[in-house]
Amino acid sequence: MSLDERKKRILQAIVDSYIASAEPVGSRFLARRYDLGVSPATIRNEMADLEEMGYLEQPHTSSGRIPSDKGYRFYVDFLLDIHLLADQEIRRINQWYQSRVREIDLQIQRTAKIISQVTQYTSVVMGPSLSEQKLNYLQLLPVGAGSAVVVLVDEAGIVEHRTVDIPSGISEEELSGLTKIMNERLKGRTLEEVKTSLMRELNAELTGYMDRYQLVQDIIEQLVLAMDETIWENQEEKVYLGGTTNILNQPEFRNIEKARQILSLLEEERALHQALSELAPEGITIRIGKENSLAEMSNCSMITARYEIEGKTVGSIGVLGPTRMDYSHVVSVLNVIAKNLNRSLSSKRDKE
Amino acid sequence: MSLDERKKRILQAIVDSYIASAEPVGSRFLARRYDLGVSPATIRNEMADLEEMGYLEQPHTSSGRIPSDKGYRFYVDFLLDIHLLADQEIRRINQWYQSRVREIDLQIQRTAKIISQVTQYTSVVMGPSLSEQKLNYLQLLPVGAGSAVVVLVDEAGIVEHRTVDIPSGISEEELSGLTKIMNERLKGRTLEEVKTSLMRELNAELTGYMDRYQLVQDIIEQLVLAMDETIWENQEEKVYLGGTTNILNQPEFRNIEKARQILSLLEEERALHQALSELAPEGITIRIGKENSLAEMSNCSMITARYEIEGKTVGSIGVLGPTRMDYSHVVSVLNVIAKNLNRSLSSKRDKE
DNA sequence: CCTTAGCACTCTCTTTGCACGAGTGCTAAC
DNA sequence: GTTAGCACTCGTGCAAAGAGAGTGCTAAGG
Known part of the structure; x- marks a missing residue:
């Protein structure tokens, strides 16, 4: 992996030149254009070496060289000088x-x-992947019969919403009560946490508070689904x-x-x-x-x-x-x- | 605009053939491939006519013809037979x-x-353009200090949300009161109506109900802005x-x-x-x-x-x-x- | 009068050959 | 180790030639 100083300079010159022009680079051109202090013939020898080592390629026998992937890799790792932007x-x-x-x-x-x-x-x-973001606020809004919108707000202020089915027997008051409890419990957790373990934990707890076991469970299930989608849509898609x-x-x-x-x-x-x-x-x-x-x-x-x-x-x-x-x-x-x-x-x- | 039956058939054959192959269509090919009952020479004459009338074009002097825009137009208007999908x-x-x-x-x-x-x-x-959709439900959710999320649901169940600034002096109760009044007033109107006239109308009315004139006005202004964006983003972008x-x-x-x-x-x-x-x-x-x-x-x-x-x-x-x-x-x-x-x-x- | 066969013509596309230029590898001299 | 020189290779551009497809026109036929 170690190239002597001259080889490095030549490789760098070739890559620079090829990046700029997209044309294979020949020895004469290099000698003229870059101040390498040696003749084209010498450069030819060095280029032959570099090719043998795998840093350069030749599109056809009598054309100039272009960098190989390995050549670019060396360039990027050791030769790249990042000049500041204007x-x-x-x-x-x-x-x-x-x-x-x-x-x-x-x-x-x-x-x-x-x-x-x-x-x-x-x-x-x-x-952005939202799964690691922390929940700030969650709200369930009833919309027509059988549907509700879940609004999620995370600590960074990112808002997402999703429509979910809810059992039609549940009242608006129950829904806002549920929302309240969930908010108290879930705020500050990451969405991923909210989705998996906490939802279940809460599920168990809530069934104590509320008398309609099945309904609540349905809602929570829907919520988990919706969050899954929300997270997934952002993260995976x-x-x-x-x-x-x-x-x-x-x-x-x-x-x-x-x-x-x-x-x-x-x-x-x-x-x-x-x-x-x-x-x-x-x-x-x-x-x-x-x-x-x-x-x-x-x-x-x-x-x-x-x-x-x-x-x-x-x-x-x-x-x-x-x-x-x-x-x-x-x-x-x-x-x-x-x-x-x-x-x-x-x-x-x-x-x- | 009136072509005799044979010209129509020839034009149709040419367009069909060109659509299928992207190759200019010659007289011999037509005579062979389509059952026109006349010789290539006759077809040549007809094609020359069709070209003169502007229905066909010739990429170069000795090539077959291709349909012109006008030719396609005629084809689409009079010759297109829509066969059912499989x-x-x-x-x-x-x-x-x-x-x-x-x-x-x-x-x-x-x-x-x-x-x-x-x-x-x-x-x-x-x-979809939302401006003509009717509002079903609107909700203002406070999020952190100075921000709120507006959630809009229309009659078709389309949900949109938008974050807005709100004056920090307003309480959660005031906000939900405002939401309630707005819902009563705005439900069933199109988003466009809600945005323009009604917002102003409501603005005037609300200042009577509530004691903090400036705050309410600020909020409404923000809402109008947000709705504008929402409608616009969907409709115009x-x-x-x-x-x-x-x-x-x-x-x-x-x-x-x-x-x-x-x-x-x-x-x-x-x-x-x-x-x-x-x-x-x-x-x-x-x-x-x-x-x-x-x-x-x-x-x-x-x-x-x-x-x-x-x-x-x-x-x-x-x-x-x-x-x-x-x-x-x-x-x-x-x-x-x-x-x-x-x-x-x-x-x-x-x-x- | 319309249709058709025949033919010369036009135009494109492909092939071929050739010269040119760029660049190389190798060898021999410095 | 470096360099000049030279023969060699390969891609490119260009012109000429030939093939192919298709036309327009003319004259003959129904």
Whole structure:
């Protein structure tokens, strides 16, 4: 894994150049354009070495070299210099987050849009997982006969609702009584806890207080179901995309077949979600080419960062592009945006 | 506009053939394949006439003919025979709608998916416009200090919520009192009415009942804002897509540039929404090529149908494809799906 | 007068050959 | 260890040639 200084410089030059131009890089070009202090012939020798070691590839016998996945990996791990974003760019991003957005999914969706606009790649953002969020408030509102709306509010101010069936024999007073008891007992627990153990515990207890055993049990069962759906829908399903067509600007996707393959993948929320979930718990994760678990993404790299609510990691934001991606820029952008998003998602609570 | 019988048959044959194969249609092919009873030479003469009249076009001097927009229009208006869907297909669609889905936007989203799967084109579905829906129930729930959640339920059982700021000086009792009064007054009015005139009317009245003039006014103002957003977000923004990549299977979009153009358009929710709104108030609408108001869609046709809640038209479902689209099949599919969707959206209410 | 066969013509698409340019690997000299 | 030189390979662009499909027109036939 150890390359001498010159090999590193050459590899770096090749990757930089290829990222910028998408053209295989030749020795003469390198010698001219980068100040390596050696002749093309020497560079050729070094390139032959690098190829043998697996860092470079040659599309055909007499063309320049392009980085292999391994080459990109080395570049990302050891050669990447993250230059700060231009002030202008940072300001632009901050500005986007000036205006306060109430609804969390709108905020997430906007984030996807911003990422894709700033990076000119496709962005992939996972909606927040709510299962670890703590319940602040729960309300059962009767709606017509046999239906009620459950409204859940968590400590971060995220609101969700869901319609459930309730036994028609229960009165409005009973319902609000039930709501009251549940609130006293469940506030401050995570939604996951609420859903599983607590609901059962409460179930047992409530049947003591109230005379209509069966009805209450029915309601609770419905509630558990609804919460399950709510949590699940957010955690397991929602993936927001931005700039999906940006991918078509990349020369590696000029080929319709390749384009279709990757665009189809983007329609598969479930697969995407999985790809996004397999990440390191914090910091920036970079997956290059075949490092991605999905075969369709073997020409792509994905860079992701995490975001938090209440200091707890709840989801990730990411960028999908060709392996020939501007890693440095994207990493910086994701850092800045994650910071903004964190702030904006917590400001909801700071207000209180 | 009047073509003799033979010209009609020839035009129909050409459109059918071109829809099926995407290849320009020549006279020999027509004579052989369709039972027109005349020789290729005669067909050539007729085709020359049809071209002169504007129903056909010739990609280049010595190729077969393809239908012009006008040709498709004639075909759609006078020659289209809508054959019923295969039982199997109908059953398949009905099956999709067997399982009951509570949340309306999920149902709409699923509909988009179904349409695209059945037709193999891209589907475009407009979320329901809520402004004409009648309010069934409204609730203000205090959440933390300074915030409250407004929950709106309409007669069709559609639930929406929104977080609003409220003056911190107001008590929970006052809030529930306010809720009660509002419910009495506003139930049964359309959301649009609630939003505009009634809110003001109520505003005036309430200031009599309650002693804190300013506070109440603040709340109402917030509510109006929230409702505005709610209505607007549904009516003006939400467009659900299905099978966007299906468009890439069409030979006319092999060209990356064209593909990108149309896919970019699909990302522009606002433009799309507008395109969908300009439709006849009921029945099926077909827009062919340049009949579409958006220049990007001049190679495309769009077929749309309306759907209803409570017998009131609230949105539309549609298919976007090349002008060379299987009009007959799509029209049938949309009819069946609209019917299913209507039923499923009203069943929410039938239950009561 | 309408229909049809025949034919010359047009245009696209594919193939072929060829020259060019970019880039390499290798060898020999520095 | 570095470099210049050279032969070699491969992709690309271009022009010419040929095949194929389809037309429009003309003249003959019903």
